[in-house]
Amino acid sequence: MKLAYWMYAGPAHIGTLRVASSFKNVHAIMHAPLGDDYFNVMRSMLERERDFTPVTASIVDRHVLARGSQEKVVENITRKDKQERPDLIVLTPTCTSSILQEDLQNFVNRAALESKSDVILADVNHYRVNELQAADRTLEQIIRYYIEKARQNNTLENHKTSQPSANIFGIFTLGFHHQHDCRELKRLLADLGIAINEIIPEGCSVKNLKNLPKAWFNIVPYREVGLMAAVYLEKEFSIPYISTTPMGIVDTAGFISEIKAILEKQTQHTKLQIDYEKYIDNQTRFVSQAAWFSRSIDCQNLTGKKAVVFGDATHASSITKILAREMGVRVVCAGTYCKHDGDWFREQVQNFCDEILITDDHNEVADMIARIEPSAIFGTQMERHIGKRLDIPCGVISAPVHIQNFPLGYRPFLGYEGANQIADLAYNSFTLGMEDHLLEIFGGHDTKEVITKTLSTESDLIWSSDSLAELAKIPGFVRGKIKRNTEKYAREKGINLITVEVMFAAKEAVGA
Amino acid sequence: MKNLNSNERKNRLASTLENQIVSIQKNESFLNENDNLVFECETGNYHTFCPISCVAWLYQKIEDSFFLVIGTKTCGYFLQNALGVMIFAEPRYAMAELEEGDISAQLNDYKELKRLCLQIKKDRNPSVIVWIGTCTTEIIKMDLEGMAPRLEIEIGVPIVVARANGLDYAFTQGEDTVLTALTHRCPNFEKVVESHFLASNSIETLKNDKISHPPLVLFGSLPNTVTTQLTNELKLQGIHVSGWLPAPRYTELPSLGEGVYVCGVNPFLSRTATTLMRRRKCKLISAPFPIGPDGTRAWLEKICSVFNITPQGLQEREKTIWDSLEDYLKLIRGKSIFFMGDNLLEISLARFLIRCGMIVYEIGIPYMDRRFQAGEIFLLQQTCKKMNIPLPRIVEKPDNYNQVQRIRELQPDLAITGMAHANPLEARGINTKWSVEFTFAQIHGFTNSRDILELVTRPLRRNQALESLGWTQLIKN
Numbered sequence A: 001m002k003l004a005y006w007m008y009a010g011p012a013h014i015g016t017l018r019v020a021s022s023f024k025n026v027h028a029i030m031h032a033p034l035g036d037d038y039f040n041v042m043r044s045m046l047e048r049e050r051d052f053t054p055v056t057a058s059i060v061d062r063h064v065l066a067r068g069s070q071e072k073v074v075e076n077i078t079r080k081d082k083q084e085r086p087d088l089i090v091l092t093p094t095c096t097s098s099i100l101q102e103d104l105q106n107f108v109n110r111a112a113l114e115s116k117s118d119v120i121l122a123d124v125n126h127y128r129v130n131e132l133q134a135a136d137r138t139l140e141q142i143i144r145y146y147i148e149k150a151r152q153n154n155t156l157e158n159h160k161t162s163q164p165s166a167n168i169f170g171i172f173t174l175g176f177h178h179q180h181d182c183r184e185l186k187r188l189l190a191d192l193g194i195a196i197n198e199i200i201p202e203g204c205s206v207k208n209l210k211n212l213p214k215a216w217f218n219i220v221p222y223r224e225v226g227l228m229a230a231v232y233l234e235k236e237f238s239i240p241y242i243s244t245t246p247m248g249i250v251d252t253a254g255f256i257s258e259i260k261a262i263l264e265k266q267t268q269h270t271k272l273q274i275d276y277e278k279y280i281d282n283q284t285r286f287v288s289q290a291a292w293f294s295r296s297i298d299c300q301n302l303t304g305k306k307a308v309v310f311g312d313a314t315h316a317s318s319i320t321k322i323l324a325r326e327m328g329v330r331v332v333c334a335g336t337y338c339k340h341d342g343d344w345f346r347e348q349v350q351n352f353c354d355e356i357l358i359t360d361d362h363n364e365v366a367d368m369i370a371r372i373e374p375s376a377i378f379g380t381q382m383e384r385h386i387g388k389r390l391d392i393p394c395g396v397i398s399a400p401v402h403i404q405n406f407p408l409g410y411r412p413f414l415g416y417e418g419a420n421q422i423a424d425l426a427y428n429s430f431t432l433g434m435e436d437h438l439l440e441i442f443g444g445h446d447t448k449e450v451i452t453k454t455l456s457t458e459s460d461l462i463w464s465s466d467s468l469a470e471l472a473k474i475p476g477f478v479r480g481k482i483k484r485n486t487e488k489y490a491r492e493k494g495i496n497l498i499t500v501e502v503m504f505a506a507k508e509a510v511g512a
Numbered sequence B: 001m002k003n004l005n006s007n008e009r010k011n012r013l014a015s016t017l018e019n020q021i022v023s024i025q026k027n028e029s030f031l032n033e034n035d036n037l038v039f040e041c042e043t044g045n046y047h048t049f050c051p052i053s054c055v056a057w058l059y060q061k062i063e064d065s066f067f068l069v070i071g072t073k074t075c076g077y078f079l080q081n082a083l084g085v086m087i088f089a090e091p092r093y094a095m096a097e098l099e100e101g102d103i104s105a106q107l108n109d110y111k112e113l114k115r116l117c118l119q120i121k122k123d124r125n126p127s128v129i130v131w132i133g134t135c136t137t138e139i140i141k142m143d144l145e146g147m148a149p150r151l152e153i154e155i156g157v158p159i160v161v162a163r164a165n166g167l168d169y170a171f172t173q174g175e176d177t178v179l180t181a182l183t184h185r186c187p188n189f190e191k192v193v194e195s196h197f198l199a200s201n202s203i204e205t206l207k208n209d210k211i212s213h214p215p216l217v218l219f220g221s222l223p224n225t226v227t228t229q230l231t232n233e234l235k236l237q238g239i240h241v242s243g244w245l246p247a248p249r250y251t252e253l254p255s256l257g258e259g260v261y262v263c264g265v266n267p268f269l270s271r272t273a274t275t276l277m278r279r280r281k282c283k284l285i286s287a288p289f290p291i292g293p294d295g296t297r298a299w300l301e302k303i304c305s306v307f308n309i310t311p312q313g314l315q316e317r318e319k320t321i322w323d324s325l326e327d328y329l330k331l332i333r334g335k336s337i338f339f340m341g342d343n344l345l346e347i348s349l350a351r352f353l354i355r356c357g358m359i360v361y362e363i364g365i366p367y368m369d370r371r372f373q374a375g376e377i378f379l380l381q382q383t384c385k386k387m388n389i390p391l392p393r394i395v396e397k398p399d400n401y402n403q404v405q406r407i408r409e410l411q412p413d414l415a416i417t418g419m420a421h422a423n424p425l426e427a428r429g430i431n432t433k434w435s436v437e438f439t440f441a442q443i444h445g446f447t448n449s450r451d452i453l454e455l456v457t458r459p460l461r462r463n464q465a466l467e468s469l470g471w472t473q474l475i476k477n
Helices: A012-022 A036-047 A064-069 A071-082 A095-100 A104-114 A129-154 A177-189 A206-214 A227-237 A249-267 A276-287 A290-293 A311-324 A340-347 A362-372 A379-392 A415-442 A465-473 A478-493 A500-508 B006-020 B050-062 B073-081 B084-089 B107-122 B135-139 B146-155 B173-183 B189-198 B202-209 B224-236 B270-276 B294-308 B314-324 B324-334 B345-355 B374-389 B400-410 B420-427 B435-442 B448-470
Strands: A002-003 A024-031 A055-059 A086-095 A119-120 A166-170 A195-201 A216-218 A306-311 A330-336 A351-356 A374-380 A394-396 B036-039 B067-071 B091-097 B130-132 B159-163 B216-219 B239-246 B261-264 B282-285 B337-341 B358-367 B391-394 B413-415 B433-434
Touching: A002 A351, A002 B107, A002 B374, A012 A024, A012 A036, A012 A055, A012 A086, A024 A071, A024 A095, A036 B073, A055 A071, A055 B314, A071 A086, A086 A129, A095 B073, A095 B135, A104 A119, A104 A379, A119 A129, A119 B202, A129 A195, A129 A206, A129 A227, A166 A227, A177 A195, A177 A415, A177 B224, A195 A206, A206 A227, A249 A276, A249 A311, A249 A415, A276 A290, A276 A351, A276 A415, A290 A311, A290 A415, A306 A311, A306 A362, A311 A330, A311 A340, A311 A415, A330 A340, A330 A362, A340 A351, A351 A362, A362 A379, A374 A415, A379 A394, A379 B358, A394 A415, A415 B173, A465 A478, A465 A500, A465 B224, A478 A500, A478 B091, A500 B224, A500 B314, B050 B067, B050 B073, B050 B130, B050 B173, B067 B073, B067 B107, B067 B135, B073 B091, B073 B173, B091 B107, B107 B130, B130 B146, B130 B173, B146 B159, B159 B173, B173 B239, B173 B261, B173 B270, B216 B224, B216 B270, B224 B239, B261 B270, B261 B294, B270 B282, B294 B314, B294 B374, B314 B324, B324 B448, B337 B345, B337 B400, B345 B358, B345 B374, B345 B448, B358 B400, B400 B420, B413 B420, B413 B448, B420 B433, B433 B435, B433 B448, B435 B448
Parallel strands: A024 A055, A024 A086, A086 A119, A166 A195, A166 A216, A306 A330, A306 A374, A330 A351, A374 A394, B036 B391, B067 B091, B067 B130, B130 B159, B216 B239, B216 B261, B261 B282, B337 B358, B337 B413, B358 B391, B413 B433
Antiparallel strands: A002 B091
């Protein structure tokens, strides 16, 4: 048992549901007790999703505990098949079904006989993997299923496209700025003359998965999800993949160079139509503002400033490298909660920071931040709150996230536009900190003492001790308003002593 | 639909419902055979919060408590996301996260819980630790009730066990399980009376209060402001509230016993009511719930009648409140509403809104205790008769998929629904209000009637403001 208040990565089934509900016309059925369908709320609220989330629960209740859930699961699958005609139904186990140890695969086999949809059981174990690992596995599992199916039916599209093309893996629902990153990647690839074959899983139909081998290469922008699928396709069809995250000027250039190398290998006889070196140089020096920004006087002030970075492996490592290599900020500690990927992370950041922290305990992170006292933090929503408590500004660079991290405006983290966004984020975090500091030294902008916060200073009214106590219970941000309304009411009624009863009467009278 | 007159509405409503409701189990007979309130029961595939969410408001209500939820990452993830920013305010609750070793019994539950509880005692020094049992502890049959008394003696902190799990309960019923468990911890009534008389100033206190009725304890967790308001309403009728379950501190739980009258303030407290009657021998006053001015008046009148007190000035009081609501009532009169059902407040809210002049198409509700809610159901029937509208259908354990089909067909002016369906319905031109807000807002008593209508009318007011733009359908066909 572990005493826990907060966690960075969610339970396994969340990862499976994120992948399944990102595909077009795929329905997930959770084998779970009432209330576990909280995923639907998150998707609907955080992503502000307009469509009903294609996830239902096959409810595990007392009855199911007593008799087993087989009829119920099979019935729910066949019913959903008739109602919505999905291409695929993914039966999703939860922590509850992990311990019940029912033969879910058997239910899937039975349901598959009766339904027009394909039915699979997500191969994830609640107690072994977290949200991100589960998402990675489920994505691979679905791709493998449809590749093998196409192979059996001889419908596999195995010839390469005439123009160079790529698949993008790992863009999916509730991802940190995924939609914006995807748009930026598409733009970058279009500039390089590379067509997009498929984007997986966001908005992709499972019917299109048989087209995957047509691509010349695969792109996995985020380490956490998509790598397994890319490795599978490399093994099966020798499709090379790029797992460099094009985040920051240097890594974006590296990413483009890798593309160049792959294309050169595959087009030995023809020459590349676009001069990639020239493109990188032009983008870096003139189109993107980030390189120039690092050189500008403003950024000089950041030199040697202390920062702490924490997040998922992809974002934390990229941001660490950007801060240290591209902005001259001193990253005192870089960390990740992706413990399963700790070795990779260490290798990535070891030359760019003083220490490395790999943990999923937010208390450890808080202690580290308190000890180091950096000028700015770059982390998740949790680090933002730690920063608030310690009065240290924080830029959010990674999931877990909040509704604020699903902005309507265009905010990629990848590519050249992403570099601009990151530069803004870093710079704003630090200046805010600086401003705060100056305010503290000089005692604030407005040093004149505030005498009263109410407009009517001449008060002839007496508040009884009870009513003052009642007033104190009211949350601070509305207390002033309630006080004024009550006093206004008391004056109108010619009451001098304000009691609790008068307060409530005033509230009732507001609408009259 | 919006331009139809009310008769057409009613006919259409009746015919649609007949065609639409599928998979209905056989209608059960209700209190008496003559009335025509219809109860349906669907598949139970609906969205609601897990009952462990009750820790969110209970740890704030009981100031010296600590809530330990014994469950998995799934429970933790729900709490952390559902409670949003509250988690960052160093809450007095935590997860005892079960790991593989706990599930396969490689670790000793008792030792593990002892370790965590000692740590909690050291860090927070609470007056009580509440263990919330979850689905997992049910399935692996962890004997929480058995371990708690032993551990309680060993560490010297009371441990209360509540099984608020998703296998058995929905959302607000979590509070019911916790209050049920607390009922057993309330001091004994007789003993307290004895010590009360021994205290030097006790006789004077009794004289000043002029209590002429048996002790009355109210049950249900409400914000302290609201308990003060309801206590004051009763005081105006000469009724003294001797305690609330729960009290703001664990150490101040009210005394219970034979001769104590109890009355509920929320419709989801049926187990607490049963326990109070059966185990603590209290007398239950079955009344409608004090939600809306009509409900509050009926609630007060019922308590008065039990104590043989003639209520004073309630009629005028209710009228004043209704008059003060007129600006909101204008907005909703004749409008239709659909409750998808997830928090058990639905019957009371529907009854109030019918009295406000709305037409209720369907009342979805997770669970319906017809005995505990008898007073409320009766008032609902009276209200329908008074307002001359057909009795709404009550759908227990609803099926959200079917409900969405019915909403599409009926096109209600407002759907009260969970957050999972709110945005998709809005995108399809249906006004929605999140049902959860009714659980967290102050909705009890005369004073807060306006707050209910503030919530109900908000989507209507907002969408009125946007109406001229003509962007109601925001999905592609």
